[in-house]
Amino acid sequence: MTVAESVKSAVGLAETPATRQEMSDARLPLQYRDSCANLLIPLNRCRQQEYYLPWKCEDERHSYEKCQYEEFKKRVAKMDELRAAKDGARSN
Numbered sequence: 001m002t003v004a005e006s007v008k009s010a011v012g013l014a015e016t017p018a019t020r021q022e023m024s025d026a027r028l029p030l031q032y033r034d035s036c037a038n039l040l041i042p043l044n045r046c047r048q049q050e051y052y053l054p055w056k057c058e059d060e061r062h063s064y065e066k067c068q069y070e071e072f073k074k075r076v077a078k079m080d081e082l083r084a085a086k087d088g089a090r091s092n
Contacts, residue, residue, distance in 0.1 A: 036067035074080075 016067035018026075018038040026041045031065040083090070 035071060036064055039064040039067050 007037055016034055018033075018041060018082055020033075022041065023037050026044065028040065028044075032040055039060070043057060043064050046057035046060050055081045
């Protein structure tokens with residue numbers, strides 16, 4: 001655990017995945033119910049409160065987009081790992 005993670009957990013800002021009930025209560029569409037949903041819920045709430053002004057909620061949007069990018073990198077790494085196990089053969 002890094003120093004930043006330990007500070008976040010001590011303050012209560014540790015990122016925990018959103019439960020199915022929280023996602024349902026926030027009325028998230030099914031395609032957005034992933035590991036970054038815990039960041040999308042406050043982002044959507046902020047967007048509604050600020051009338052979707054593009055210069056508002058920048059921190060929330062940035063953290064959500066970063067989470068999405070990190071998840072993308074994990075998927076690419078997993079696909080590369082699977083390709084290496086198949087000796088570089090593609091599935092399509």
